[in-house]
Amino acid sequence: MRPAALPFLMLLAACDGWVESPRPPPPIPAPEGSVAQGAAARRAALAPPGPPVDEALLREGAELFRVFCAPCHGPSGAGDGVVTRHGHPPIPPLPRDALQSMAALQSNLAGAHPVEGRLDPRQRWAVSRFVERLP
Numbered sequence: 001m002r003p004a005a006l007p008f009l010m011l012l013a014a015c016d017g018w019v020e021s022p023r024p025p026p027p028i029p030a031p032e033g034s035v036a037q038g039a040a041a042r043r044a045a046l047a048p049p050g051p052p053v054d055e056a057l058l059r060e061g062a063e064l065f066r067v068f069c070a071p072c073h074g075p076s077g078a079g080d081g082v083v084t085r086h087g088h089p090p091i092p093p094l095p096r097d098a099l100q101s102m103a104a105l106q107s108n109l110a111g112a113h114p115v116e117g118r119l120d121p122r123q124r125w126a127v128s129r130f131v132e133r134l135p
């Protein structure tokens, strides 16, 4: 090794520990039997029969479906959304039953179903009631 390289190598070695970012502390586990804040209200809002099915709810559902669902499930829920023309594996037709849709949207499919967690309870009802009425 050439002597001129030595200070450079020493500098590199000194930097080594310094660049490493600190690890965040592990999460504190929730006390046993505790319920997340707002969880009861959320469960109640998701429980059937849900909000009254009126024109406003269905209009909201139609818009949500167009934005969040149709790209995959297709405009009529047949599973022919635009993504299937661009390499997405086939998508089964949507179940028409609102409660079944609700169950699917409520269950913790985190990661498996892309919209999980993005819709609040009223929005879930709106989109489910709209799906139920698709031709």
Ligand code: HEC
Pocket (backbone or CB within 6 Å): 064, 065, 068, 069, 070, 071, 072, 073, 083, 090, 091, 092, 094, 095, 100, 101, 102, 104, 105, 112, 113, 114, 115, 127, 128, 131
């Ligand atoms: C990125 C694509 C994608 C989007 C966006 C999407 N879905 Fe899905 N969805 C899927 C696929 C793929 C399946 C079938 C596989 C599965 O169950 O995970 C599915 C399945 C479902 C099912 C049936 C689940 C079951 O167990 O029977 C329902 C109900 C559903 N989606 C509702 C929706 C609604 C409502 C929206 C919009 C708010 C939506 N999805 C948006 C891809 C998508």
